[in-house]
Amino acid sequence: MTNEFERQAVQPTIKKTRRGFRRKQEQQPPTPEPTNDPPVRWVQLRLIPIWLRVILVVALFIAAGAIGITVGYSVLGGGDSADALKWSTWQHLLDIMSGKQ
Template identity: 55%
Template sequence: MTNELERRTQQPDATPRKRRRRRTEEPQSDQPIRWVQLRLIPIWLRIIIVIALFVGVAVLGLTIGYSYIGDGEAGGALKWSTWQHLLDIMEGKEN
């Protein structure tokens, strides 16, 4: 018994080699696993994309509405003279 106790208390001269542990099971804990999500598109770029899509859809809607529904030219919806004419009508000015 005493020899066994002495062997346990004695420190070895060389430091023990570190061994790699094989992970066979996931560590069990009470905390749920959190997924880390990386943003592929930054928020500022998302805002710019949304604004660009909004402008594109508005231009497309104006063009379709002016050319097909209003019987005008497709490019006429984007001319300043068309908008000036609409503003004049709203203000009550006559041509």
């Protein structure tokens, strides 16, 4: 029985951590002393600049509107899809709305 106690006393205690097992007798590495240097700031570069994003969004809205007008005029209205984007078609619609015709 005394031999068991001696074995336990001789073996170093082991502490279980998240990274594995660590012996309690091992010394931790010294922590670095804080310096007065300013912290390093990371600069994030944008792949697409904001002004280009605004232009892309406006262009996508215009393209989506043109596609919607073309599909609506040709499918729902029964007209030719090329006539949907002609100025004469829109002038005719404006004349009807204003009561000139």
